[in-house]
Amino acid sequence: MDENEFEPRYDHVKSEEKIYKLWEESGYFNPDICAENGVTAADAEPFSIILPPPNVTGELHMGHAAMLAVEDVMVRYHRMNGKRTLWVPGTDHAAIATQSKVEKKILKEEKKNRHDLGREEFLSRVNAFAQESHDTIVRQIKRLGASLDWSREAYTLDETRSRAVRTAFKEMYDRGLIERNFRVVNWDPKGQTVISDDEIVYEERKTKLYTFRYGKILSGPEKDKLFPVAISTTRPETKFGDVAVAIHPDDERYKKFAGKEYDVAFCGAALHIKIIADQSVEKDFGTGALGVTPAHSVIDGEIARRHGLPFKQIIDEYGKMTVGGETVYGKKTAEAREAVVALLRNANLIEKEEEISQNVATAERTGGIIEPLPKLQWFIMVNKPFAAKTGKRHSDAVPAKAEIRAFNEKDEERTLKELMRDAVESGKVKILPGRFEKIYFNWIDNLRDWCVSRQIWFGHRIPAWYKDIDDESLLTQTDLAKEQPEKFYVDIEPPEGDGWQQDPDTLDTWFSSGLWPFSVFNWPDETADLKNYFPNSVLETGYDILFFWIARMILMSTCLMGEVPFHKVYLHGLVRDAKGRKMSKSKGNGIDPLEMADKYGADATRLSLIIGAAPGNDIKLSEDRIRGYRNFSTKIWNIARFIMQNSEWRAENGEMKKNERHEIYLKEFEALKSEVTAHIENFEFHLGAEKMYRYIWHTFADKIIETEKENLKNGTEAEKAASYAILESLLLGSMKLLHPFMPFVTEAVWRKFRPEKILMAEKW
């Protein structure tokens, strides 16, 4: 590029590629290099953001582009403001999401499942896919101009992060915050794994509510009489697993039955039913009596636990019946339901059938209908009080690698739930827009223990080893009384000696994501980065992962670091299509950010995601908008071109001879600068960007340039020099203020006028 020549047309793609290279070569994405070269003071205040690591499941979408645009605005602004600014890149292995993607691919292409390949071969396939996705994603992030410090790139599944995961697991286990428990969990028959409460998506469906009686009493004084209480259910097939009928303690209708036990017939099987009183029963729902199926309902499981009732599993991992006569046994639950209803109907036991709508729990990733099953799984105990400093560790024989420093000055007994609540309630974490704090508290209040084990292969293997138990019993054991802990060895490295087997399960992907704000700085090592950049200044992400991720980071950080993970959370909206639907590949309604960047430039794509998007509000994006902002970057280019064409009037001593008119321009500009600065500081990026847009186009180009144009043509030499000087000054000033929003075109223009300097590293 000839420095003084402006091509009449601005070639976005060519220019943007060149400029990103220029930035990368300057090294200024790295705060250490900024400090070495005097761009920032070595002791300047730090500003740090971690990039929410994109999943290595494929490619970036518009949501990622929005996130990158907003974060890059903050990062570039603070860097120009002289802060030691660090933005750490990385990717997330995304356990279930990635594994199921590869499984689908292999099934389609080779007609094989993961078991056909074996654990090792399958994992090498997933890793290859992950690597490929990673490379694509990194290329795409760069294409959009994100000023990330690539020398610090991390991956949730790399060795450093894996060590952090094992360390965290061990520390929490030792403090009793991680337990292996037998509970009714959310089983996804399609994905063949347990999932957490947050990975459930409820779908409203119409279904039938049946009111009926089990059948005849089989023994005792009331033999051959009908069971005295009718119950209501939407899932009659599960009633083979019933062990009790629960009623409300104050229910006059049923009080008299409380404590009685019956042997009763049900569809050819025999049930032993105890009638119990429990506060959790709604008197007004159905008959007011609830058939308790401990093994196949989370709520019933809890009731059973309270009353010491047995868990009777009658549905297997594939959602098939393991009991019943020939019309039921081995059938899927939906078919079995029909069969059971038919049997009940024939026996004239059904009293009522009514249509109701209910929320069906489905798995977020696979869409499978959740089948609650009792299983032995690892849980993070959010309601269990612990004392960070003096509290007991149950493996004190093994020295702590990283001491838990939980989030309280006094060494009080606190629960993780309380720590999570305190972090936000105390104001140590501020969530923007503020309304999300309420949503956060609401979620916290309803939080149950977090099931962290998954029966999939891709992910962090649980760092627990067993001796003298075979895998089969690990998965099927249902005996509550059996003491578990003594049989485990939980540590960061495998135990010595023979005969140890590692738990076959892996961890929920959000376990490692939860550590991200400090694991990226190589925790548990006490690194300089950890000291400088943790807690992070800001965490920026979409509001859809407030619970999945933000809450988990707060949990992990307050527990393990004794500190909040970040001071501010800024939530952006979701990017939707012109009809308001969430953009997704399967719907085919997505606008590809890279395609837009190629067509209209990364600058225009970014600006379209910032202007018109109020914090936390969804963005409806259309290609027209992006095209509109492409026109803006062309406009900027032509403004600069015009000014450059008059550069013969540049005064030799560089001094600006201002007149009254020019004073007004400068005053106006100063006002603009302080407004834009305030907007960025207040996370009102859309306002800052829009003001720059209006100023550059409708004030600077339409009014100021048009006025000075006259002077440049017909003025005296001094007038021409003055006009040129003011135009150049306002142009370069504007380029600075616009740079965080449109980094490429502003840098390109800057290079024409100040080729010896890089705009990115200029003072704000």
Next chain:
RNA sequence: GCGUGCAUAGCUCAGUGGUUAGAGCGCUCCGUUCACAUCGGAGAGGUCCCUGGUUCGAUUCCAGGUGCGCGCACCA
């Protein structure tokens, strides 16, 4: 059920206790020896959802209503 967001131009959305409420796209008319046709100029287009309150003044703040959306819980 609890909570929460939105309602502004034809469309998609910003914004504001005070003169004339803005952007992108779309629409009408005019313009190309001009930095810019990826453009410029001019213009049409608004009951700022309804009702009430606070106020000198409300599209903006408050309450209620209507419509649409979202989160959580329940879901036998």
